[in-house]
Amino acid sequence: MANDVTQKLAVLIDADNARPAIVNGLLAEVAKYGTAHVKRIYGDWTGPNLNGWKAALLDHSIQPIQQFAYTSGKNATDSAMIIDAMDLLYSERFNGFCIVSSDSDFTRLASRIREAGLLVYGFGELKTPKPFVSACDKFIYTEVLASEDDDEKEAPAAPRSAKELRGDTRLVNNLRGAVTDASDESGWAALGGVGSILNKRMSDFDSRNYGFSKLSGLIQGIGLFDVEERQHGNAKHVYIKLRAKGK
Secondary structure (H helix, E strand, O other): OOOOOOOEEEEEEEHHHOOHHHHHHHHHHHHHHOEEEEEEEEEOOOOHHHHHHHHHHHHHOOEEEEOOOOOOOOOHHHHHHHHHHHHHHHHOOOOEEEEEOOOHHHHHHHHHHHHOOOEEEEEEOOOOOHHHHHHOOEEEEHHHOOOOOOOOOOOOOOOOOHHHHHOOHHHHHHHHHHHHHHEOOOOOEEHHHHHHHHHHHOOOOOHHHHOOOOHHHHHHHHOOEEEEEEEEOOEEEEEEEEOOOOO
């Protein structure tokens, strides 16, 4: 998916379903896709459970939106977020939305925003239900965004072995399909084109989920492709090709 820093984005955070430790990584990730013209976070700020967010809000100029829980067991925060999102959508001032939550209640919201022709970037934990993940143009798991000073942060995941990667049928099939779709008549495909197709095929695709900081590392690690660098002007570009069987 091509990134465009000129995109105007609205960032809406469900405080009940996101940790303050992700905020630095979250906003850095958002900056890859555009500029956050609106940054709002929703929750009941009268309770103690959101205290960890308060310092982060000041540091990053995120506007807290107060939402009381009207009825026990019902999440009024979700409703407030959805209403605000629709108001912002109808303002026609934005190119896309960043929805930060692991709650499946936002699935229809993501679909509705995309129906209007805007991009949706989802951010949530690995437990996020698949329907919400699939409803977004791009979904980033927040486990890869937690800050280094987070006491709850686990050690960075080690890159998966070639055997583990090859055992992931969904990953292998989508990688092969993306290379085939992006390849020229000789079978070689530019890595950038492969990455673009992968993001369209798998909204939650991210090489970091497999322990690799870049797609090139994942391609090398899985060992199913031939890789070569080509010089184009002053820049080097990576090309990949399905490896012949038996090699």
